Amino acid sequence: MTETDSERPVRDIGDFIRDLRRNAGVSLRQLASKAGVSNPYLSQVERGLRKPSAEVLQQIAGALRVSTPVMYLRAGLLDAKDREGVLAAIAADPDLTIAQMQSLSQIYETFRRENSRGDREPEQTHEQEQEQE
Template identity: 80%
Template structure:
């Protein structure tokens, strides 16, 4: 098994490493994510590219943030707030668990700020 610092660049390998770290089988993840076992296997082997919806389902099943999964899949750029998530995802010194924790903490803070001050969020988006 690859160590967190040796994570492959492709989304399939990233999903496989997360699944193995979580110690769940391919079949268990497929069931939790609502996709077929063969389809998930093809994603992990790099034969199929999952849609954003499937990535969201897999992220939820693995209990990782959807933006982190989207960043890894190249569906988000590293502009603005995503720069923080991209930096976390790209840091080779962090383990997968550390990346997940930091991403979840960051998103919790942003969500709390948005709930407490929706006017500020709107004005920042208009810049």
């Protein structure tokens, strides 16, 4: 039996969640409790039998301290235009470990938050440099 394209994101997100959980040293039961979902449901998600909602993915991401957009990308919830971003590139890179993906995503999100609050160093953004050329 072959896996269809629509089934692939479900399995991928389940594998991704399992890998994150194991790397964090958290049991299935502990993650289910932290994320506010049942143990059997989370087990089904990890095995690719259930497709988690965006809300559940957000809860799992929070419990595992992972960027929610990375979770959404792995689950196939973001549309094609969103896949062109930095987080999409990080999530899609097969050469990065999960820990590296987490670190890069957190660094990127930190810079974005700082820039949106005006905490930016007095230097030009890449976009401003492009306008001057």
